[in-house]
Structures are given as structure tokens and as C-alpha cells.
Amino acid sequence: MSPKTITRRDFLKLTAMTAGAAVVAACGGKTESGGSSAAGGAAITLVQYYHEYGEEGCAEASKRYADEYTTVKSNVKVDRQWIPGDYGQKLNAALLTDQAPDVWESGPDAARYKAGICADLTDLYTGVKDDFNPAVIDASSWQSKIMGIRMIIDTGGIYCRKTVLDAAGVKPPTTLEEVVNAAKALTTDKQKGLFLGNDGIGGVFDQSIYASGVKKLVENGKVVFNTDRAAKAVSYIKKLNDDNSLLVGAPTDWWDPSSLTGDLAAMQWCGLWAMPGIRKVIGEDFYVVPWPKLDDQGAPSTFLGGWTTFVTAKSKNVDAAKAFAKWLWIENTKNQQDWSLSYGFHIPPRKSAAASAEKLKSGQAKEMWDAVDKYGHDESPFWTGAMGTALGNAAANIIKNGADAKAELDAAAKTCQTELDKVLA
Amino acid sequence: MSVMASTPSAPVKPKSNTRLRNTLTFWAFVGPLALGLLVFVYIPIVWGFIISFFEARQTVTPSQFVGLTNYVDMLTDPNFVKALVTFLIFAVFIVPTTFFLSLALALLVNNTTKGTSFFRTVFFLPTACSYVVASMTWRMSIFNGLPFGFANIVLGWLGVAPIQWINKPDPPYFWIVLVTVRLWLQLGFYMILFLAGLQEIDRALYEAALVDGAKRGWQTFRHITFPLLRNTSVSILLLSLIAAFQAFDEFYNVLSTGVGSSSNITLARPPLVYIYQVAMADQNYGRGAAGAFILVAIIIAVTIVQGRLFGLGRAEA
Numbered sequence: 001m002s003p004k005t006i007t008r009r010d011f012l013k014l015t016a017m018t019a020g021a022a023v024v025a026a027c028g029g030k031t032e033s034g035g036s037s038a039a040g041g042a043a044i045t046l047v048q049y050y051h052e053y054g055e056e057g058c059a060e061a062s063k064r065y066a067d068e069y070t071t072v073k074s075n076v077k078v079d080r081q082w083i084p085g086d087y088g089q090k091l092n093a094a095l096l097t098d099q100a101p102d103v104w105e106s107g108p109d110a111a112r113y114k115a116g117i118c119a120d121l122t123d124l125y126t127g128v129k130d131d132f133n134p135a136v137i138d139a140s141s142w143q144s145k146i147m148g149i150r151m152i153i154d155t156g157g158i159y160c161r162k163t164v165l166d167a168a169g170v171k172p173p174t175t176l177e178e179v180v181n182a183a184k185a186l187t188t189d190k191q192k193g194l195f196l197g198n199d200g201i202g203g204v205f206d207q208s209i210y211a212s213g214v215k216k217l218v219e220n221g222k223v224v225f226n227t228d229r230a231a232k233a234v235s236y237i238k239k240l241n242d243d244n245s246l247l248v249g250a251p252t253d254w255w256d257p258s259s260l261t262g263d264l265a266a267m268q269w270c271g272l273w274a275m276p277g278i279r280k281v282i283g284e285d286f287y288v289v290p291w292p293k294l295d296d297q298g299a300p301s302t303f304l305g306g307w308t309t310f311v312t313a314k315s316k317n318v319d320a321a322k323a324f325a326k327w328l329w330i331e332n333t334k335n336q337q338d339w340s341l342s343y344g345f346h347i348p349p350r351k352s353a354a355a356s357a358e359k360l361k362s363g364q365a366k367e368m369w370d371a372v373d374k375y376g377h378d379e380s381p382f383w384t385g386a387m388g389t390a391l392g393n394a395a396a397n398i399i400k401n402g403a404d405a406k407a408e409l410d411a412a413a414k415t416c417q418t419e420l421d422k423v424l425a
Numbered sequence: 426m427s428v429m430a431s432t433p434s435a436p437v438k439p440k441s442n443t444r445l446r447n448t449l450t451f452w453a454f455v456g457p458l459a460l461g462l463l464v465f466v467y468i469p470i471v472w473g474f475i476i477s478f479f480e481a482r483q484t485v486t487p488s489q490f491v492g493l494t495n496y497v498d499m500l501t502d503p504n505f506v507k508a509l510v511t512f513l514i515f516a517v518f519i520v521p522t523t524f525f526l527s528l529a530l531a532l533l534v535n536n537t538t539k540g541t542s543f544f545r546t547v548f549f550l551p552t553a554c555s556y557v558v559a560s561m562t563w564r565m566s567i568f569n570g571l572p573f574g575f576a577n578i579v580l581g582w583l584g585v586a587p588i589q590w591i592n593k594p595d596p597p598y599f600w601i602v603l604v605t606v607r608l609w610l611q612l613g614f615y616m617i618l619f620l621a622g623l624q625e626i627d628r629a630l631y632e633a634a635l636v637d638g639a640k641r642g643w644q645t646f647r648h649i650t651f652p653l654l655r656n657t658s659v660s661i662l663l664l665s666l667i668a669a670f671q672a673f674d675e676f677y678n679v680l681s682t683g684v685g686s687s688s689n690i691t692l693a694r695p696p697l698v699y700i701y702q703v704a705m706a707d708q709n710y711g712r713g714a715a716g717a718f719i720l721v722a723i724i725i726a727v728t729i730v731q732g733r734l735f736g737l738g739r740a741e742a
Contacts, residue, residue: 089705092708096484111482111483117483198592199687199689248592249568249589249590249591251565251571264571385706389702389706392691396688396692397691399688400592400593400594400688400689422482
């Protein structure tokens with residue numbers, strides 16, 4: 001029998017088939033459930049996006065919630081997609097297309113509300129609105145409508161290694177000047193005093209503005225962060241950088257506690273979510289304090305952050321998507337507590353769910369919860385990406401290039417005001 | 426014996442089914458590529474050009490025409506202008522360094538009598554590595570700023586204190602990181618181009634020069650090799666300049682160190698990274714598109730000027 005040779009025609013056929021298969025494969029989303037088509041007779045498939053949470057177990061939990069919903073609503077299948085990498089920009093790109101996810105998580109953004117990207121979720125809050133932390137309702141509100149459902153409340157603080165501070169005779173800092181002095185005193189050949197982030201700023205530029213007693217935006221549509229006091233407060237971050245008492249170039253960034261637990265820094269700015277991981281490695285050998293005040297005219301500060309679920313307004317299954325969002329993030333207290341407390345520490349946004357969260361009721365977790373209640377600043381929905389870029393540029397110019405802090409804040413405020421006027425127009 | 430006069434035969438007219446088959450074969454090969462180019466390159470370019478004249482926030486189907494506003498905004502934006510200056514600094518470092526180092530490597534490999542294929546392969550291998558992977562390796566392993574980073578360990582042997590490589594503008598050590606990663610990645614490719622150019626040079630020219638008393642080495646390089654590499658040299662200058670304009674991956678991955686910790690990118694933000702931020706982070710697609718077309722105009726202008734100066738494509742005298 002003569003060996004079979006591939007003719008040019010066969011080759012072309014094979015090439016066309018391979019290309020066709022590749023095109024078909026490329027059209028599918030990244031799913032862990034074997035495809036995007038409805039399974040088990042489900043008539044509706046909802047696509048849900050999550051960013052990649054760092055805590056172990058989150059990916060499995062989110063998949064479990066999605067699968068559980070099919071047992072409640074047999075005609076709906078939730079295709080949970082776990083998006084690694086630069087989630088925000090992947091989400092932005094997806095929201096422009098017809099392949100936008102039906103349900104997704106992000107932060108408050110009035111520009112999105114104005115562009116009609118988010119569905120109105122006000123009706124989902126009937127009878128339960130008062131049970132939510134008012135700050136998170138405000139952040140999702142737009143023209144008397146509520147556009148999102150907060151999934152978790154995040155906050156952060158400076159974690160300090162108790163034994164290291166005690167040995168050096170340093171107290172946890174309560175003012176920005178004390179932060180500078182403590183970081184300097186704790187810096188040795190083997191360990192840096194403080195880790196704010198690998199760029200030497202991390203997330204504390206905004207907190208320093210708040211610590212001076214100033215907000216970024218006020219309700220009457222004005223940008224107000226460009227004050228002399230705010231300029232003085234952010235100058236302390238420059239001082240920290242100039243003193244070489246900051247850790248930079250660490251293997252992971254500020255949101256991961258490895259630099260603290262791995263003895264690379266004596267203090268680290270990090271989130272409440274990291275507390276279980278920190279305890280696992282160093283036990284109770286830490287203090288935690290909010291970002292300190294500038295002086296007695298200011299106040300300590302921390303972020304009242306977290307992720308919010310939105311529903312795409314142009315979704316073909318908008319009602320089904322709203323029903324799923326309501327089931328998961330409003331009605332399902334068990335899953336909300338699981339999501340907030342079983343993997344990392346977060347505060348459940350529903351007061352009733354938070355009240356029964358035993359893990360947050362004592363020790364340092366309680367201190368952080370109290371701090372976020374007293375000093376927490378939620379991001380305004382009117383604070384857009386363009387404003388963040390403008391303030392980020394100012395931060396870099398002040399801290400890295402030694403530019404005049406007040407002049408840079410003035411320039412950033414001017415850009416932000418122009419942006420804000422466009423959002424409010 | 427009579428000789429038959431040979432008369433040219435009339436061209437055979439192809440049968441219509443042969444012509445059809447040829448046409449189908451042509452489109453079978455060219456069609457997918459043409460379709461891909463149309464869908465993924467030409468339509469986006471035209472669409473991008475259109476939205477650069479619109480207020481396109483959070484949408485790629487805008488309705489508010491704003492004329493040249495986006496172009497004016499970008500050209501008067503100090504950050505965009507600074508990004509163009511960053512590119513110039515980068516090009517000043519990278520283009521001549523790439524040119525001379527790849528030429529030197531090509532000459533060395535060309536003159537090696539043993540293991541030529543081995544060295545050619547070894548130097549070319551980094552070209553196959555992803556920019557992202559290389560950038561992460563440079564940032565996290567070699568130049569991570571900690572005492573146990575590779576570069577700092579080596580400096581430690583020499584008694585030098587650990588250096589924060591990518592965090593400070595003064596001294597600007599981050600340029601060492603950015604330039605070395607790109608050199609590692611692209612030198613091999615340009616070396617291959619130079620090697621091809623070197624192998625085109627007729628050996629008889631060298632033999633004739635030696636007979637005329639020329640000395641091997643600098644004299645033959647100066648008067649034979651380098652002049653005859655003109656077209657290759659101009660191509661490499663042009664390609665490396667365009668590649669510098671397109672710098673994105675290593676800047677983004679070396680200097681953006683994480684979520685909420687990305688101010689290092691302002692130390693050296695090339696135009697493409699800034700345009701990406703404007704379009705994708707700020708969601709202002711109109712301004713982003715305008716920035717992209719300004720960059721295209723600059724690349725075209727520089728290419729034309731360079732082509733005129735160095736005579737790319739001009740027939741050899």
C-alpha cells in the first residue's frame with residue numbers, strides 16, 4: 001500500500017478547518033464550566049465578571065455561588081468568569097461591546113451611570129435600604145437612583161510589628177510627623193521602616209489629603225483638595241521617600257502582607273483583608289492604626305472601599321441579572337458573610353450581616369471596623385478615572401520630582417474641575 | 426535538408442475553468458489575510474480616525490462632533506508632551522546602542538570560524554522571549570531593589586550598597602533597566618539582519634583590497650564593509666526608531682508595579698503608554714485616538730526625513 005501523501009487541496013482543507021476551529025474557539029469566553037451555552041436545560045445564561053481576588057478560596061466560593069443559583073432558579077445558569085490581570089481595563093473594553101457581562105463588579109463611577117451603562121437597581125432595595133451602611137448607598141446613588149450593590153466594605157491601616165516597635169522604643173504613629181520619625185528609627189541594614197507600596201506612595205496620597213481635614217470633592221460640584229494643609233500633608237510622603245526609610249522593589253505590592261510577615265519592613269500599609277494571613281504567620285505580634293492625622297486640626301483617615309456589583313443596562317437578560325444580583329448580594333446573608341469573612345476579612349455592607357460577624361467583634365479587627373466607621377472615606381462616584389490620573393500625576397511630580405506641592409495640587413484640581421463639570425453637565 | 430523556420434507560437438489562451446481555479450486559489454491564500462487586515466486593522470484605523478473628532482467618553486459610537494478639540498487637548502497636555510520627550514530620550518539611548526552593538530555582534534559571529542551557528546542561535550534566542558516575561562524578570566529578579574536582587578548582590582560583592590533601581594528619578598537608574606531589557610530582547614534580531622548584509626558583500630572585494638595593500642581590520646571595515654552595509658544600516662536605524670516609538674511593554678511592566686501603586690510609570694511614560702491610559706483608564710477614546718494619530722504623523726514625518734537623509738531605497742551609485 002502506497003503511503004498517503006497530502007495534496008495541496010487536502011492541505012488547504014485542513015488549514016481552513018483549523019482556522020475555523022480556532023475562530024470558533026476564540027469566540028468563546030473563558031469559563032470553568034465547559035462553555036457559555038446554557039446547561040441542563042437552562043434557558044438563560046448570565047455572564048458574571050469578578051476580578052482576581054488574592055485570598056485563597058475566593059475563586060471557588062464565587063463559582064459555588066454561581067452554581068448554587070441554578071438550584072434556586074433552574075432556568076438560569078450563571079457563567080462566572082474570573083478575570084486575572086488588569087481587570088478594570090478589560091472590563092471597560094468589554095462594556096463597550098455586545099458581549100458585555102450581565103453582572104460585574106467595579107467601583108462607583110458617575111461617568112458610567114451617566115453613559116447609561118449601569119441598570120437602575122433602586123427597586124431591589126425595597127424594604128432593606130436602611131439595613132445598608134449609608135456611605136455605600138451614597139456611593140452608588142445617581143439622580144435619586146441606586147445603581148449598584150456593595151458586596152464588601154474594605155478598609156486599611158498601618159500594620160506595625162509589635163516586637164520590633166517595642167524593641168526600638170517606638171510607639172504606633174498618631175501623626176504624619178510620627179510616621180516619618182518611626183520609619184526612620186525602625187530602618188536598619190536588614191529591614192526598612194515602612195512599606196507603602198513599590199512606588200513609595202501606594203494608596204496613601206489620598207489618605208494624606210484626608211488626614212489634613214480636607215475632602216477631594218464636595219457635594220456642590222467643587223474640587224477642594226488643593227489647600228495649603230493638604231500640600232503640607234502630602235509633603236510627609238516625600239520626606240519618607242527622601243529618608244530612604246521606605247521599602248521599594250518588594251516581590252509583591254502593598255495589598256499583600258508578605259513584606260511585613262517576611263521581615264522586609266517593620267510597618268506596612270495594608271488592608272483588613274490581609275489580617276487572617278498576617279495572624280497565620282506572626283500571630284498577634286502586630287498593632288494596626290489608621291493613616292495618622294496631620295495635626296490636631298486634621299483627623300486619622302482610612303478608605304471605606306470595596307467592590308460593588310452592577311448590572312449592564314443593555315443586557316438581554318436584565319431582569320434575570322437583577323434577580324441574581326439581588327439573590328446574591330441582598331437576600332443571601334449566608335453567602336455574604338462567607339464572602340466577607342471566610343477567605344480574607346471584609347466588613348459585610350448590610351448592618352444585620354455585619355452585626356452577626358463574630359470575627360470582627362474583637363481585637364484589631366474591631367479596632368479597624370471602629371476606625372472605618374469614624375474615619376473612613378468612600379470614593380465619590382463623581383471621582384472618575386481621568387481625575388485619578390490627574391491627581392496621580394501630581395503625586396508623582398511632588399514625591400518623585402520634588403515639584404512644589406501646592407502648585408501641583410492646584411494644577412490637578414483645575415483638570416479635575418474640568419472633568420467634574422463634564423460629568424455633571 | 427530543409428530547415429524549418431521556427432515561428433513564435435501564439436500564446437495559449439487559458440481555459441476559463443483554469444482561470445477560475447487560479448482566481449479561487451489566489452483568494453484562498455490571500456482572502457483570510459485580506460479579511461483579517463480589513464476587520465482588525467483597516468476598519469479600526471478608519472473608526473479611530475473618525476472618533477478622534479468626537480467627544481467619545483465611555484463609548485466608541487459617539488455623536489457629539491468636536492472638530493480638532495481632541496488634537497488641541499493632546500498637543501497642549503504637558504503629560505503628552507513629556508511622553509514625547511521621554512521617547513526622544515529613549516531613542517537617543519536605544520537606537521545608536523542597538524545599531525553599534527548588533528553590528529559588533531554580527532561582525533564577531535561572521536568572523537568566527539568555529540561554532541558560528543551556535544553563537545548565531547544563542548544571540549538570536551532572546552528575540553523569541555516575550556517582552557512581558559523579560560520585563561517581569563528584569564523588575565522582580567535582576568533589578569528588584571532589595572539586597573537579594575541579582576544586580577544588588579553583584580554590587581554587594583564590590584562593596585556597593587543596594588540600589589533602588591526603578592523608583593527614583595535622580596539618579597535615573599531605571600533607564601539602565603529599560604535599556605538593558607530591550608537590548609537583550611532585540612539585539613539578536615538586528616544582528617541577523619546585519620549578518621545577512623555582511624554575507625551579501627562579495628569576498629573578491631576584500632581580496633582585491635588586500636592585494637592593493639589594505640590591512641585587515643579597521644581599514645577594510647571602514648572602506649568596504651561599512652559602506653556596503655548602507656541599506657542594511659538604514660533599515661536597522663529606521664526599524665529600531667519605529668520600535669522605540671512603539672515602546673510600551675517594557676515600560677508598562679517594569680514601571681507599573683501594581684494596583685494603586687503605579688506612579689513609577691510617570692518617571693518614563695512613553696507616548697503609547699500615555700495614550701493607553703487616556704483611552705483605557707480614563708475612558709476618553711476620542712482623545713486617545715487623537716493622540717494615536719499625532720504619533721502616527723510624527724512616525725511618518727521622521728521616516729520620510731530619515732529616508733531622504735540616508736537614501737533608503739535609492740539605487741546604489
